[in-house]
Amino acid sequence: MSKDTFYLTTPIYYVNDVPHIGHAYTTVAADFLARYHRLRGERVHFLTGTDEHGEKVALAAAAAGLEPQAWADHVVPRWKEVWERLEISYDDFIRTTEERHTAPVQKLAQQLYDQGDVYLGEYEGPYCVACESFYQPSEIVDGLCPIHETPVVMLKEHNYFFRLSAYQDRLIELYETQPDFVAPESRRNEVLAFVRAGLQDLSMSRTSFGWGVPIPWDPAHVMYVWVDALQNYITAVGFGSDQERFERTWPADYHIIGKDILRQHAVIWPALLMAAGLPLPRHVFAHGYLTVGGKKMSKTNLTGISPHTLLDEFGSDGYRYHFLRDGTFGQDGAFSYEAMLARYNADLANDLGNLVSRTLAMVTSYFDGVVPVPGEATEAEVLLGQKAAEAAAGLDRGVEALDPAGALEAVMSLARATNLYINEAAPWKLAKDPSPEARQRLATVLYSATEAIRQLSVLFSPAMPAASRRIRAQLGLPGVETRPLPVALAWGDLAAGTKVERGEAVFPRLEAQG
């Protein structure tokens, strides 16, 4: 069996925290890509999940008076709940405490140990007793812990090390021969500079706490959480358990990540795979941070905004549209409520929602709610059809370039073109003209406008699945287009005689709530 599946992943999220809009940003973007590829008729596997090992989870659990596993069980539903509200269409949700993950992880570790890629070494560094953790020498200020401002001690710990340094040349070769392995380009440059500066071996086990995957040949050690976590991308698709499934899915086409975890994905992960003798992912794409007031969003800055708050006001579509449409995916982008509200009203309520509303109002009052049989197309209809084709091409290009904003701008331009088409054809004037010619023309205009809306419902379905369903319901169409993209967009596919049902506004205008 060879690879036949488009496979993309989000990071697995660390369960010491509940989701904020930064996590949701990554996940929404990945979902947009997954839905687009499904719409193209591709077999898609979209993976997300949770990372549940490590010291911080143990600490968070202890603070809550729970065992780590119980804590994780308690937090995971908080994540799934947000993904459900956001219409995240993941095909699988992996938790790193699952047997299907830990068993293959141990097996691979044993393989690396047996073949000499792992050795027992000694780690020495500044250690804060109060924190119970090691620091980097650069983090220590005047010999004091940066958090407790108390003296640190030099402590030694025996750890197992992964021979990361041995893969330095092969990693550099990877970045050079496959320039888009890491994207955007600025991130690739960072990674390349980092690796060229020289790699140290990676300490991959801990003995100071016990919440992790045990090292199989020395159970006093647990695995460093990143070495465990990264492997979710292969264990979730059958590595070590279902070889046929693994081969048809792996390697991943895209790992979508935030820029904070670039090194793990662009350096450690490919090195581990090289050691394991497995194929490498095709692309690692690191997007930027959302910033609030010019600062990285975080709980400590009190800038961590709950997705629920925004979902209550904007719904899944308003939420998804804003984060996909505003900003450049690879760069940091400023989040602001005002910008989100402005975008919602300008694009979704005014341009798109009102287009549906005005068109169906006319079909309802002029043709009793039945899509009329169109007459001969004029130049205006030909032009509108061209605009639809351009929107589809723009969507393709935007996805290909990992530029959701460009993709959605292209699609929205069809809504604007349709509004313009209606204004120029002025069906409300035609309706007042009793001649058969005018009636025929009116039918053509309203058919064409309705067909354009049908196309918009398809083109917007990856970004705004719920809105797409609402629009299609009003058009009297099935909620989901099941035919693949080129076919579904044949101009004139909408059947005359279809009964439309003008309903509630698809996107009601919103007033600022502060």
Next chain:
RNA sequence: GGCGGCGUAGCUCAGUGGUAGAGCAAGCGGCUCAUAAUCGCUGUGUCGGCGGUUCGAAUCCGCCCGCCGCUACCA
């Protein structure tokens, strides 16, 4: 300190050698089917500063100013 990036209309940004662009916001006009909506028109910019290369630079080079990222295990 080293390496890298950014600084373009009020706002968010696109634009890598050839007369400065989009969307939003603002002003004016049209239309009335529609969610005070839609459509058209309008302006605006020393393209961070200084110097250089070039017939010609926002776009290439140098210096300066400002902001940011990376400089290893913090999942």
